[in-house]
Amino acid sequence: MKVIAIGRNYIDHAKELNNPVPASPVIFMKPDTAVLKDNKDFYYPEFSKDIHYECELVVRICNEGKHVTSKFAHKYYDAIGLGIDFTARDIQAEQKAKGLPWELAKAFDHSAVISNMIAKEEFESINNINFSLQKNGEIVQKGNTKNMIFDVESLIVYISKYITLRKGDLIYTGTPAGVGPVQIGDKLQGFIEDREMFTTHIK
Ligand code: MG
Numbered sequence: 001m002k003v004i005a006i007g008r009n010y011i012d013h014a015k016e017l018n019n020p021v022p023a024s025p026v027i028f029m030k031p032d033t034a035v036l037k038d039n040k041d042f043y044y045p046e047f048s049k050d051i052h053y054e055c056e057l058v059v060r061i062c063n064e065g066k067h068v069t070s071k072f073a074h075k076y077y078d079a080i081g082l083g084i085d086f087t088a089r090d091i092q093a094e095q096k097a098k099g100l101p102w103e104l105a106k107a108f109d110h111s112a113v114i115s116n117m118i119a120k121e122e123f124e125s126i127n128n129i130n131f132s133l134q135k136n137g138e139i140v141q142k143g144n145t146k147n148m149i150f151d152v153e154s155l156i157v158y159i160s161k162y163i164t165l166r167k168g169d170l171i172y173t174g175t176p177a178g179v180g181p182v183q184i185g186d187k188l189q190g191f192i193e194d195r196e197m198f199t200t201h202i203k
Contacts, residue, residue, distance in 0.1 A: 001029040001168040003112050004159055005056075005085055009148050009174025016177050025150045025158050028102050030085075035170075036110040041203045045108060045186050048088035051182055054175035055133035055141045055190055056107040058083040058128075059152055060117050061169040073153035076165060079117035082131055082190040082197040085172050086111040089181070114170065115190060115197035126152050134189045135182070143176030 007026035008014040028061050036042060040130060044051060062078035085106070092105035123129055133141040144149070150158065155171060182188065186202040 001032055003034060003170045003172060004124065005030060005172035006155060006174040009150055010143065010176045011149060012177035013175050025052065025155055027159060028106055030107045030112050033109050034107055034112040036113045039199050041201045042110055044201050048090055050090040052087045052089045053133060053182055053188055054087055054179050055116065056085050056172045056175050057129060057131055057145055058114060059171045059173065061165045062167055064096055064167060065160045065165040068156050070153055070157050073156040074084050076156050078120055080120055080123060081115040081117040082115035082192050083115065083172055083173060113198060113200050130193050132191045132195040136187055140179035140180060141176055148173060
């Protein structure tokens with residue numbers, strides 16, 4: 001499986017990092033070794049001093065798809081979860097300044113927290129789901145999928161023009177405003193609506 005992640009998919013987040021609002025989706029990837037599931041602890045890596053959380057709605061792909069059209073995009077995902085796109089913001093800033101790819105800042109081991117998945121049928125619409133992140137019991141991020149610049153089905157159409165989607169792939173759909181650093185000892189808890197989806201302790 002692979003993780004495809006979307007950058008700058010909420011206007012308020014693009015602005016908080018002084019990035020332009022993109023005209024087409026910003027795509028990057030994480031390898032399967034990035035996935036961190038089952039509420040396992042996240043160990044702060046020695047190569048960064050500025051690891052940030054980015055809480056994101058995640059969709060799971062259920063069919064192989066290449067050149068998916070918008071009419072059929074809904075057939076290509078079956079479940080929804082919540083995750084964190086951990087980002088080494090210090091490394092990313094260096095890479096951005098040099099015009100280099102983001103992999104070392106984004107694709108490192110355990111940088112993709114993922115919750116258990118919920119069947120998409122449990123939601124009235126993929127385009128109106130509230131989610132939030134708490135750090136040490138305080139809400140730090142709140143989003144609703146209706147505020148995405150590119151909605152889930154447009155992302156499936158766009159990505160599959162370039163990259164074949166396969167069953168089990170995950171799409172991290174971008175983070176709303178409120179990203180920030182974590183420290184050893186922090187506890188992160190993600191929620192979809194009122195449902196607790198994951199807990200991650202920073203060790
Ligand atoms: Mg992100």
